[in-house]
Amino acid sequence: MRVQAFDEMMGANGDVRQHYHGFAKWLAEQSPEVIATKRAEADLSFRRVGITFAVYGDEAGTERLIPFDLVPRVIPAAEWRRLKAGLKQRVRALNMFIHDVYHQQNIVRAGIVPPEQIFLNSQYRPEMQDIAVARDIYCHIAGVDIVRAGEGEFYVLEDNLRVPSGVSYMLENRKMLMRLFPDLFARIKVAPVAHYPDLLLENLRSVAPGGQGEPRVVVLTPGMYNSAYFEHAFLAQQMGVELVEGKDLFVDANTVWMRTTRGPQRVDVIYRRVDDDFLDPLAFRGDSALGVPGLLSVYRAGRVTLANAIGSGIADDKATYLHVPDMIRFYLDEEPLLNNVPTWQCSKPSELSHVLANMHELVVKEVHGAGGYGMLVGPTSSKAEVEAFKERVKANPGNYIAQPTLALSTVPTFVESGVAPRHIDLRPYVLCGKEITMVPGGLCRVALTEGSLVVNSSQGGGTKDTWVLER
Amino acid sequence: MLSRTADNLFWVSRYVERAENTARMLDINLQMALLPHGKNALEHTWRASLAISELQAKYDERYESVTPRDVLAFMVTDPKNPSSIYSCLTSAREAARAVRGSLTTEVWETHNTTWLELQRMVASDLAYRDPAEFFEWVKFRSHLSRGVTRGTMLDDEALHFLGIGTHLERADNTARLLDVRFHEYEDHDEPDPEAIDSYREFYHWAAILRSVSAFEIYRKVYRDVVTPARVAELLIVRKDMPRSLASSVHAVLGDLSRVSNDRSGETERLAGQLDADLRYGRIDDILAAGLHPWLTQFLRRINDLGNRVSADFLVPLSV
Numbered sequence: 054m055r056v057q058a059f060d061e062m063m064g065a066n067g068d069v070r071q072h073y074h075g076f077a078k079w080l081a082e083q084s085p086e087v088i089a090t091k092r093a094e095a096d097l098s099f100r101r102v103g104i105t106f107a108v109y110g111d112e113a114g115t116e117r118l119i120p121f122d123l124v125p126r127v128i129p130a131a132e133w134r135r136l137k138a139g140l141k142q143r144v145r146a147l148n149m150f151i152h153d154v155y156h157q158q159n160i161v162r163a164g165i166v167p168p169e170q171i172f173l174n175s176q177y178r179p180e181m182q183d184i185a186v187a188r189d190i191y192c193h194i195a196g197v198d199i200v201r202a203g204e205g206e207f208y209v210l211e212d213n214l215r216v217p218s219g220v221s222y223m224l225e226n227r228k229m230l231m232r233l234f235p236d237l238f239a240r241i242k243v244a245p246v247a248h249y250p251d252l253l254l255e256n257l258r259s260v261a262p263g264g265q266g267e268p269r270v271v272v273l274t275p276g277m278y279n280s281a282y283f284e285h286a287f288l289a290q291q292m293g294v295e296l297v298e299g300k301d302l303f304v305d306a307n308t309v310w311m312r313t314t315r316g317p318q319r320v321d322v323i324y325r326r327v328d329d330d331f332l333d334p335l336a337f338r339g340d341s342a343l344g345v346p347g348l349l350s351v352y353r354a355g356r357v358t359l360a361n362a363i364g365s366g367i368a369d370d371k372a373t374y375l376h377v378p379d380m381i382r383f384y385l386d387e388e389p390l391l392n393n394v395p396t397w398q399c400s401k402p403s404e405l406s407h408v409l410a411n412m413h414e415l416v417v418k419e420v421h422g423a424g425g426y427g428m429l430v431g432p433t434s435s436k437a438e439v440e441a442f443k444e445r446v447k448a449n450p451g452n453y454i455a456q457p458t459l460a461l462s463t464v465p466t467f468v469e470s471g472v473a474p475r476h477i478d479l480r481p482y483v484l485c486g487k488e489i490t491m492v493p494g495g496l497c498r499v500a501l502t503e504g505s506l507v508v509n510s511s512q513g514g515g516t517k518d519t520w521v522l523e524r
Numbered sequence: 525m526l527s528r529t530a531d532n533l534f535w536v537s538r539y540v541e542r543a544e545n546t547a548r549m550l551d552i553n554l555q556m557a558l559l560p561h562g563k564n565a566l567e568h569t570w571r572a573s574l575a576i577s578e579l580q581a582k583y584d585e586r587y588e589s590v591t592p593r594d595v596l597a598f599m600v601t602d603p604k605n606p607s608s609i610y611s612c613l614t615s616a617r618e619a620a621r622a623v624r625g626s627l628t629t630e631v632w633e634t635h636n637t638t639w640l641e642l643q644r645m646v647a648s649d650l651a652y653r654d655p656a657e658f659f660e661w662v663k664f665r666s667h668l669s670r671g672v673t674r675g676t677m678l679d680d681e682a683l684h685f686l687g688i689g690t691h692l693e694r695a696d697n698t699a700r701l702l703d704v705r706f707h708e709y710e711d712h713d714e715p716d717p718e719a720i721d722s723y724r725e726f727y728h729w730a731a732i733l734r735s736v737s738a739f740e741i742y743r744k745v746y747r748d749v750v751t752p753a754r755v756a757e758l759l760i761v762r763k764d765m766p767r768s769l770a771s772s773v774h775a776v777l778g779d780l781s782r783v784s785n786d787r788s789g790e791t792e793r794l795a796g797q798l799d800a801d802l803r804y805g806r807i808d809d810i811l812a813a814g815l816h817p818w819l820t821q822f823l824r825r826i827n828d829l830g831n832r833v834s835a836d837f838l839v840p841l842s843v
Contacts (some may be wrong), residue, residue, distance in 0.1 A: 290625035
C-alpha cells in the first residue's frame with residue numbers, strides 16, 4: 054500500500070510552495086559539487102564535535118552519527134503560531150492532569166478517565182500521592198511529537214513527558230547549517246533557536262524549592278555510556294551548570310549535596326535525565342547504581358526539585374493519550390487546537406477485534422514503548438510479521454494500542470539517487486515553569502529509507518534543521 | 525568543582541603527557557639505532573625503554589624477545605598495554621568526554637580529533653612505516669592540547685587540576701628517564717670495539733637531551749661540551765628548563781596553592797619541601813650521594829604527592 058503524502062515543499066501541482074520559494078531559489082543556484090563537499094564537511098564536523106550516539110545492542114563503544122540532511126523543514130510564521138498555541142494548551146492541560154492524578158483525581162470522579170487507567174498503570178507512582186511540588190509543575194520539559202498527514206492537517210502523535218531528548222540536535226543542526234551556508238541565512242529570515250539553554254535555565258530556576266535566593270541547578274546523567282550523553286553534557290555546558298552522576302550526589306540532613314573539591318555544596322534543582330526507576334535505589338530499583346540513595350525523601354519533603362517530576366509518565370503513555378482532548382475540555386474548558394490521531398485500545402474487546410482484523414493497515418504500538426522499539430507498521434510489514442504480532446497482542450491486549458497508518462508529510466531529502474521525498478515528523482520542546490515558553494522550532498526527524506514511516510534515530514532515521522520563518 | 529570532574533581533568537592531562545613522553549623516549553631509541561654499536565647495545569636500549577615505564581614484566585608475558593618491532597607494537601598500538609600511546613590517548617579522550625562540559629569546545633575537539641586521527645594512523649600502520657613521523661605527531665598533538673588549554677580556558681580550578689596532572693606526570697617521566705639512562709651509561713661503559721669512544725658518549729647524551737627538547741638549551745646554557753654531570757644538573761635542578769624536575773615540581777606547587785582546601789595543608793607542605801630541595805639543592809651533592817638512590821627517593825615522593833592529591837581533592841568525601 055502506497056499512501057500519497059503531503060509534501061512540505063512541493064504542492065500537488067508540482068509548484069514550490071510559497072514558504073519554500075527562498076530556499077528553492079538558493080538551492081537551484083548551488084552546484085552539485087558544492088552540495089557534496091558541504092555534506093562531507095557536515096559529517097566530519099559532527100564527528101569532531103563528537104555529536105554521536107550509542108546504539109543499544111551494538112558492539113560496545115561504537116559511536117554513530119545521526120545523518121544530517123541539508124534540506125530544512127520550513128514552517129510559515131502563521132502556521133507556527135497555530136501550532137504554538139495548540140502545544141501550550143496541550144501541555145498546560147497535561148500538567149493539570151498530573152497534578153490532579155496525584156491529588157483529588159477529579160477527572161476520575163467526573164468519569165472522564167477510567168480509574169484503572171491510572172491506578173493499574175505502571176507509570177503511576179503512589180509515592181507522589183498528595184506531595185506538593187514547586188509551582189505545581191510536573192512536566193517542566195515536554196517534547197510533543199507532531200506529524201502532518203492527509204491534506205496537511207497536524208496531529209499529535211505522542212506526548213513525551215519523562216526525559217524527552219533530541220533538543221541538542223535542534224541546536225546543533227541550526228549551528229551546522231549556518232556554518233555551512235551563511236549566505237542562506239542572510240537571504241532568508243529564520244527565527245533563531247540558540248537561546249533555548251537560557252530559557253531552560255530560567256525555567257529550572259523558577260521551580261526551585263521556596264526560599265532559595267540563588268538556586269543551584271545541576272543536570273543528572275546516567276553517565277557517558279548513555280546514548281544521549283552528548284546532549285546531557287551539551288545542555289549542562291550551555292547552561293553553565295554542573296553535569297553530575299548519581300555518585301556525585303548524596304543526601305544528608307534532608308538535603309541533596311554534591312561532592313566538590315571544596316567540600317559538599319547544596320543542590321536545589323536537578324534536571325534529571327535518568328528514568329524514575331533508577332533515581333533512588335532505596336525507593337525504586339535497588340540494583341540501580343545511577344541514582345542517589347535517599348533522594349526521594351528529600352524530594353517528598355519539598356527540599357529539592359526534580360525536572361521532570363517523578364510520576365509524570367502517567368500522562369504520556371499511549372493509552373492516556375487518547376484522553377488528552379477531553380482533559381483539555383475538562384481542565385481548561387477549551388476546545389483542543391491540535392488533533393489527536395484516532396486510537397483503538399486493544400484492552401477493549403470490541404476494539405481489539407477491529408485491530409486484529411485490520412492489523413495490516415494499522416500501526417500498533419506498545420503502551421509504554423519508546424524509541425520505535427516494539428511497534429508494528431502494518432502496511433510495510435510482511436504477512437508473517439503481522440501474524441506474529443497478532444499473537445503478541447492477543448497474549449497481552451492491554452499492552453497495545455493501534456492507530457491508522459498516517460501518511461506522514463514528506464520533505465525533499467538528499468539520498469543516494471539524488472533528492473527525493475522522505476517522511477518526517479517534528480518534536481517541538483515546550484518548557485513549563487513560571488510560564489510556558491518555547492523557541493520557534495524543534496527537532497525534525499526524517500526516515501531515510503524510501504517509504505519508511507519510522508523516523509527514530511535508533512531505527513536509522515536522520516535529522517533536518519527546522520525553520521520557522523519570521524514572517 | 526565536582527571531585528569527579530577534577531579527577532577526570534587530572535587524568536586527561538596526565539595521559540596526554542604520558543603519551544608524549546613515551547613518544548619522546550621511543551624516538552631516541554630509533555635515533556640511537558642509527559649509531560654504530562654492537563647488537564647487544566641495541567637490544568639494551570630497547571630494554572631500557574621498557575624499564576623506564578616499568579613494563580618489562582608485562583612485556584615478557586606477551587613477547588618472546590626484545591626486538592624494535594615488538595617493543596614498538598607493545599608501547600605504541602597495543603590496547604592491552606594501559607601505558608601504550610594508543611591506550612593513553614584513548615583514556616585521555618574518554619576522560620575528556622566524561623567532563624566535556626568543563627572543557628572549552630576547542631579543548632574537547634582537540635582531544636577528540638587526536639583520538640579520531642589516531643584511529644586512522646593505527647589503521648594505516650603509520651607508526652611502523654614512519655615511526656619518526658608518528659612520534660612527531662604525538663608530540664605536536666600534546667603541544668596543541670596544552671596550547672589550546674592555556675589559550676582558551678578560564679584561569680580557574682579546572683585549569684589548575686589539568687596543570688597538576690601534566691606536571692606530576694612530567695616530573696615522574698623525566699626522573700625515570702634519567703634513572704634508566706644513567707644506569708645504562710654506567711653499566712655499559714665498555715667501549716664498543718668498532719666505535720670511537722668519545723663519539724659514542726657524545727651521541728648517547730645528545731640523544732637523551734634531544735628526547736626532552738634540551739639539546740639546544742644545553743648549548744645555550746653551558747656553551748661547552750656535553751658531560752653527564754651537566755645533563756643531570758640541567759634536567760634536575762635547573763628551574764628554567766621546562767621539562768626539569770625543579771620546573772615540574774614548582775608548577776605542581778603553584779597549582780596546588782590555587783586549589784587549596786581545608787584538607788590539603790600537609791600535601792602543600794610536602795610539595796613545598798620537595799620544591800625547596802630542588803630549588804636550593806646542588807647537583808654535586810646529589811651526584812655524590814648517588815644519583816640512583818636520590819632519584820628512587822624522588823619518585824617515591826612524587827608518587828606520594830599524586831596519592832595525596834587524589835585523597836584531598838579527587839576521591840569523593842566520605843559523608
